[in-house]
Every structure is written in structure tokens, then in C-alpha cells.
Amino acid sequence: MAVVKVSAEVVYTEKDSIQKGIVELILEHDVRRLVMGAAADRHYSRRMVDLRSKKAIYVRLQAPPSCQIHFLCKGNIVFTRQGRLNGPRVSISPMPLPPNTNFDYGQNSLSEGSEVESDNGAVPGFKQIIQTPSPSSVIERGINDELYDQLVQVMAEADNSKRDAFEEFSRCMKAEKDAIEAKCKVKASENLYAEELRKRREINEALEKTKEEDENIKKELDEVVEELRMALEQKSFLESQIADFDHTVQDLEQKLFSAVDLLQNYKMERDELQVECDEVLRLLGEMKAEDASCSSVSQSYTEFSFSEVKDATRNFDQSLKIGEGGYGSIFRGFIRHTQVAIKMLHSHSLQGPTEFQQEVNVLSKLRHPNLVTLIGACPDAWIIIYEYLSGGSLEDRLNCKDNTPPLSWQNRIRIAAQLCSALISLHSCGIVHGDLKPANLLLDNNLVTKLSDFGICRVLSQNEFSSNSTSLCCQTDLKGTFVYMDLQFLCTGELTPKSDTYSFGIILLRLLTGRPASGLLTKEVQRALNEERLKSILDPTAGDWPFVQAQQLALLAMNCCDVVRKKRPDLASEAWRVLEPMWEMMQDPVVAADGFTYEAEALRGWLDS
Structure with a gap:
């Protein structure tokens, strides 16, 4: 198809419907010729004679009859709707175009520009030419002058009528155009009004939201103010408590200074009493040496x-x-x-x-x-x-009977040392307790240990007593608590000081682990020592055991529980060397029943005597 060069203007419009917009443009600009697409290019075929686009079908049916429409697909005319002009025959001719100006037949483009003349010189780029027959063509048959004059008059009247009809048509078209413009303005006003309503609605919603946010902020502010008030009250209360604590600390410091002074005086008195005690012990030693x-x-x-x-x-x-x-x-x-x-x-x-x-x-x-x-x-x-003794028995305290607090590791070490001291004193006099167990160890208010229940103890003979204490023994009936009894004593009935040493070892294991005495207790502790996981079996209620002391006590306990009597340590020379430094480290005085105060050094005097 040859390219037609025409002068054209581009008109932009916004509509909700493309096809309705095209029809309104045809009416608004009195378009007499229109070229638009019949379908998308991919639908074209040589046999195509119908319209496939819904937009093209709508324009064909709704466009005014005065508009001739050519429907194209892929550059080929598929269908042409002929226009019907009312009034005189009008020819619309394109104005000369500048060189190299192409006209592209797009689907929604207007063929002769966006506007058509509705009045002389109203639309640029187009020219209306009203063609009427020339008078010379009428006189060719030799009509006389009178008739000619009449014909000229009639033709002049016809020209006037045509001109009047054209002017009336132009006025109608202008009126129609004004009506369309007014309709467009009304519609634009409606759109502006709807947009204004939408904006007002959004503004109202934003105001409501802002009001709600303001209420929430006010509520949060009230909560913050209340929390601040409570915080200030708490601050005042804490400041008051701090002031009270400061006074208490000052009082305690004064009391501490007084206690230090008193302690120093007590130490001086203790030193004096120690000298007297040493003298008394020396005299007791001399008396014991004289007795049998x-x-x-x-x-x-x-x-x-x-x-x-x-x-x-x-x-x-x-x-x-x-x-x-x-x-x-x-x-x-x-x-x-x-x-x-x-x-x-x-x-x-x-x-x-x-x-x-x-x-x-x-x-x-x-x-x-x-x-x-x-x-x-x-x-x-x-x-x-x-x-x-109001502290109950060691058995009760290990079991926290009557909700009594658990014994700390410091108290347990002290109990072990005190028991060892009592056993050394007994064995030095040739006495074997024979029923050593936590139930027979009583505690006072200061957790000082007292060994009791000597009903089945045995006093070794003087001849035996004069020999090596490790070999002292006597035949007796089997009495006591099974799990604390020496295996050799169970087998032979021979009771010796090493039998008490075995029971002492079981008590040490109970103080370390807090577990009940059983045949498996020694095996569990030995396995823990071998696997270097002693901490896993220590009683956690006693606090954080110092590992070195706990290990030393565990090794001492296992040696005391040795099946072979001869391998068990001597309490005075071996066990006491382990326990005495631990006890002295804690510097905890022991109050005896007679009112005198003894520390580890004083007990050493008992042992030496």
C-alpha cells in the first residue's frame, strides 16, 4: 500500500473505555473518515473479512453514520463502513503536507487529523470545497437568454440555499460540539468531585487514625507518667533503705571493732589458759605414767x-x-x-x-x-x-531431718577432725568403741561433735595395751551396724582399734558424698578417683568443696576402708596429719563440756598425753 502524506495533529485524551473514547472523539471533532485496526496483526489472514476486535465492532456500530471507517489488519483493509452525509455533497481534501511526512495507519488513529472543519477555516490542515455545476454547462443546448437568466437566478438561489443549509449544518455541528464539550466538562467536574470526595474521605480517615494514635499516645504517656511516679517512689524507698543500711554498716563496724578488741583480749586470756592447760596436761601425763x-x-x-x-x-x-x-x-x-x-x-x-x-x-x-x-x-x-545435745545426731543432719539445713563442707571437715581426735584418745587408753556410726555422733548448738553409746565398747587387757596398739584385739560377739563393721571382724570376731578405723573411713565417705552407707559406696568412690571425676560424687549441698582437701579426705577414707587391717593408716600418726592442717586453717574453736576453750593445739595436747 502506498504511503499517503497528510498533515496530522496528535490528540490525547483519557477515558475509562477506549472504544467509547473513540466514538466521543468522532462526535466531538466531526470526523468524516477514520482508519482503525480490525484485529491484532497475529490474527490476520487473506480470508479475513470480519472484525475480531471488540473495540472495532463497538466503533462500527456506535459511530455516527456520517463517518466512513476503514478497518485495517497488518496493513490490509479488511472492512470498510461507508459514511452517509446529510445535506449537500461535501468533499474533504487534504492540504499539502511538508515533504517526507508519513501517515501511519495505526489501530486507533484518525485519518485526517483530530479535528474536521465545522466552519470555514475552523480546522487547520483541511479545506472544504463545495462543488456546484458551472453555468456554461447549462447553456450548451442553446437555452435562450431568458431561460438562462432564470436558470442563473435559480442556480443562485440554489447556491444561497446550499450556503444557508451548510451554515445551518455548521451551526448544528458547532452546537453538537459545544454539547459534547459541555458533557466532557460535566464529566470532568464529576470526576473532580468524585476525586474530591475520595480525598476528603482519605483526609477524614487520616484524621480519625491520627485521633486514635493521639489517644494511644496519651494513654501510653499516662502509663509512662505512672511508671515514673512509681519509680520515683521506689527510688525514695531504696534511698531510705540505703541510708538505713549505711547506719547499720556503721553500727556493725563499731561492733566489729569492739569484737576485735574483745577477741584480742580473749586470745591473751587463751594464751594464759593454754599455759595453764599445758601444765595440767603435763601433770596428767605424769599421773598416767604412774598408774597401771x-x-x-x-x-x-x-x-x-x-x-x-x-x-x-x-x-x-x-x-x-x-x-x-x-x-x-x-x-x-x-x-x-x-x-x-x-x-x-x-x-x-x-x-x-x-x-x-x-x-x-x-x-x-x-x-x-x-x-x-x-x-x-x-x-x-x-x-x-x-x-x-540439741543439735541431734550426725545421721539426722546428713538426712536434713526436720528440715534442718545441710552441713557445710567446713563443718564436715571439723566433725571428721573431732571424731578422729576422740578415737585417738580412746585407742590410747586401750578402748575400742566397736559401734562407730553417724547415729552415735551427737552435735551441740555449735555443731561440736560428741561420741556416745559405749555400751558395746571393749577395753583391752593391760598386757595387750602395753604392746603395739596395732596388734591389740579381743574376741567378742558380733554387735553393731553391719555396713560400718570391719570385714575381718565379721569373719573372725576379732575387735581391734583398726576396726574403728574402718568405721571412721565409712563415715568420712558419707561426709564427702552425702550418700547412705552401703557395700557399693567404697566402690563408687574408688571408681571416681580412678576416673578423675571426684567432684561428680561430692555432696553438692555442702557447698563448693575445695578440691585438694576433698581429694585428701577421699584418699584417707579409702585407705581406712582397706580390707587388709595392716594397710589401714594409724589415726594418731597418719590420719591426724591430714586432718589437723585442715582444722587449723578454719580456726574454729571447740568448747568442751567443762567450759574450757580448746583449739587444734589444745587437742594435740590431749593426743600427746
């Missing part, structure tokens, strides 16, 4: 009547009972204005008299800060009266 044996030393004790014992225990009120076992029952009571523990042996027991006499004889002849103090006895009823 420790058992020959006699010390009297107070005898009480059975009626006094009944009054002290409110006729053995069960609410005053603090212990019971195979030996009998123990009651708490007051006798002669003194709080005591009253042990009543079973009257039907065949061993009752023997155990009573054994315990009274031993406790009446021995004095040690870690042996329970004998107050007196009632021989008629086999009743023994001791000092009352």
Missing part, C-alpha cells in the same frame, strides 16, 4: 533415784522421747535444774546390766571435748544420764 592403765583411773559420778528420773521425764512422757533403738529409749528432761538426756536400757535385755556397767565405767573415767559427758546414773533401773 587408763582403766584404773577412778572418777565418781552422781547417782540419781528413780523417782527423780520419773519427775524429770514427766513419768517418761512419750512427747519427750528423742530416740529409740535396740538398747532402749532416750528421753529429754530436766533434773536438778539441768537439761539432760536420759538413756533407759531395756529391762528384759540380758545384756542390759553389762552394757550399763560398761558405758558408766568408760565415761566416768575418760574426759575429752569430743566424748559425751556423763552427768550421772540410776543403777537400780539401768538408766544413764548424759549432757543434752
Whole structure:
């Protein structure tokens, strides 16, 4: 197809519907010829004679009849809708175009520009030419002058009528154009009004949102103010507490200074008493050297009547009972204005008299800060009266009976050292306890350990006592608690000081681990030592055990529990060397039953004697 060069203007418009916009442009600009697409280029074929575009079909049906429309597809005319002009025949001719101006037949382009003349000179680029027949063509047949004049007059009137008709048509077209413009302005106004309503709605929504945010901010501000007020009150309270603490600290500092002064005075007095104690111990040593044996030393004790014992225990009120076992029952009571523990042996027991006499004889002849103090006895009823120890037994404290707090590792080391000291004192006098266990270790308010229950203890003969203590032994019946008993004693019935050493080792393991005594306890500790995981079996309720001390105690305990008696350490020369430095490190004084204050050095005096 040849390229037609025409002058054209580009008109832009915005519509919701393309096809409706094209029809409105045709009406607005009185377009007489239009070229638009019939379908997309990919739908073209040589046999194509119908329109496939919905836009093209709509324009063909809705465009005014005066507009001739050519529908193209891929540069080929597919369909032409002929236009019908009302009034005189009008020819629309294109104006000359500048060189090299091409006209592209796009799908939605107007063929002769965006506007068509509706009045003379109204639309640039186009020219209307009204063609009427020339008079010379009428006179060719020899019409006379009169007729010619009439014909000229008629033709002139026809020309005037045509001109008037054209002018009327132009006015109609202008009026129609003005109406379309007014319609477009109304529609634009409606769009502006709708846009204004939308903006107002958005503004109202934004105002509501802002109002809500302001309320939330105000609410949050009120909460912050309240929290600030509470914080200020808390600050004032804390400042008041700090001031009180400062006063308390000052008071404590003053008390501490006073206590330091008092302690220094106590140390001076202690040093003086230590000198006196050393002298007394020296004299006791000389006296012991003169005596044949420790058992020959006699010390009297107070005898009480059975009626006094009944009054002290409110006729053995069960609410005053603090212990019971195979030996009998123990009651708490007051006798002669003194709080005591009253042990009543079973009257039907065949061993009752023997155990009573054994315990009274031993406790009446021995004095040690870690042996329970004998107050007196009632021989008629086999009743023994001791000092009352309110701390309970070591067994109860290891089990935290009655919600008592667990023992710290410092207290456990101190208990081990005190027990070792008491055993060394017993063995030096040729006495084997024979029933060493936590239930027979009593504690006072300061957690000072007192060894009790000497009913089945054994006093070795003087001949045996004069020989090496490691070989001292005696044949006796099997009595005591199985898990604390020496295996060789169970097999042979031979009771020696090393039997107490074995029981001491089991107690050390219990203090370290907090676990109950059993046949597996020694194996578990030995396995932990071999695998270097001792900390995993230490009792966590005792606090953070110092590893070096814990390891030393564990090794000492395992040596004490050796199956072979000869391999067990000597308590005085070996075990005490391990325990004494630990005890001295804690610098914890021990108060004896007679009111004197002893430390580790004082106990060493007991051991030396």
C-alpha cells in the first residue's frame, strides 16, 4: 500500500473505555473518515473479512453514520463502513503536507487529523470545497437568454440555499460540539468531585487514625507518667533503705571493732589458759605414767533415784522421747535444774546390766571435748544420764531431718577432725568403741561433735595395751551396724582399734558424698578417683568443696576402708596429719563440756598425753 502524506495533529485524551473514547472523539471533532485496526496483526489472514476486535465492532456500530471507517489488519483493509452525509455533497481534501511526512495507519488513529472543519477555516490542515455545476454547462443546448437568466437566478438561489443549509449544518455541528464539550466538562467536574470526595474521605480517615494514635499516645504517656511516679517512689524507698543500711554498716563496724578488741583480749586470756592447760596436761601425763592403765583411773559420778528420773521425764512422757533403738529409749528432761538426756536400757535385755556397767565405767573415767559427758546414773533401773545435745545426731543432719539445713563442707571437715581426735584418745587408753556410726555422733548448738553409746565398747587387757596398739584385739560377739563393721571382724570376731578405723573411713565417705552407707559406696568412690571425676560424687549441698582437701579426705577414707587391717593408716600418726592442717586453717574453736576453750593445739595436747 502506498504511503499517503497528510498533515496530522496528535490528540490525547483519557477515558475509562477506549472504544467509547473513540466514538466521543468522532462526535466531538466531526470526523468524516477514520482508519482503525480490525484485529491484532497475529490474527490476520487473506480470508479475513470480519472484525475480531471488540473495540472495532463497538466503533462500527456506535459511530455516527456520517463517518466512513476503514478497518485495517497488518496493513490490509479488511472492512470498510461507508459514511452517509446529510445535506449537500461535501468533499474533504487534504492540504499539502511538508515533504517526507508519513501517515501511519495505526489501530486507533484518525485519518485526517483530530479535528474536521465545522466552519470555514475552523480546522487547520483541511479545506472544504463545495462543488456546484458551472453555468456554461447549462447553456450548451442553446437555452435562450431568458431561460438562462432564470436558470442563473435559480442556480443562485440554489447556491444561497446550499450556503444557508451548510451554515445551518455548521451551526448544528458547532452546537453538537459545544454539547459534547459541555458533557466532557460535566464529566470532568464529576470526576473532580468524585476525586474530591475520595480525598476528603482519605483526609477524614487520616484524621480519625491520627485521633486514635493521639489517644494511644496519651494513654501510653499516662502509663509512662505512672511508671515514673512509681519509680520515683521506689527510688525514695531504696534511698531510705540505703541510708538505713549505711547506719547499720556503721553500727556493725563499731561492733566489729569492739569484737576485735574483745577477741584480742580473749586470745591473751587463751594464751594464759593454754599455759595453764599445758601444765595440767603435763601433770596428767605424769599421773598416767604412774598408774597401771587408763582403766584404773577412778572418777565418781552422781547417782540419781528413780523417782527423780520419773519427775524429770514427766513419768517418761512419750512427747519427750528423742530416740529409740535396740538398747532402749532416750528421753529429754530436766533434773536438778539441768537439761539432760536420759538413756533407759531395756529391762528384759540380758545384756542390759553389762552394757550399763560398761558405758558408766568408760565415761566416768575418760574426759575429752569430743566424748559425751556423763552427768550421772540410776543403777537400780539401768538408766544413764548424759549432757543434752540439741543439735541431734550426725545421721539426722546428713538426712536434713526436720528440715534442718545441710552441713557445710567446713563443718564436715571439723566433725571428721573431732571424731578422729576422740578415737585417738580412746585407742590410747586401750578402748575400742566397736559401734562407730553417724547415729552415735551427737552435735551441740555449735555443731561440736560428741561420741556416745559405749555400751558395746571393749577395753583391752593391760598386757595387750602395753604392746603395739596395732596388734591389740579381743574376741567378742558380733554387735553393731553391719555396713560400718570391719570385714575381718565379721569373719573372725576379732575387735581391734583398726576396726574403728574402718568405721571412721565409712563415715568420712558419707561426709564427702552425702550418700547412705552401703557395700557399693567404697566402690563408687574408688571408681571416681580412678576416673578423675571426684567432684561428680561430692555432696553438692555442702557447698563448693575445695578440691585438694576433698581429694585428701577421699584418699584417707579409702585407705581406712582397706580390707587388709595392716594397710589401714594409724589415726594418731597418719590420719591426724591430714586432718589437723585442715582444722587449723578454719580456726574454729571447740568448747568442751567443762567450759574450757580448746583449739587444734589444745587437742594435740590431749593426743600427746
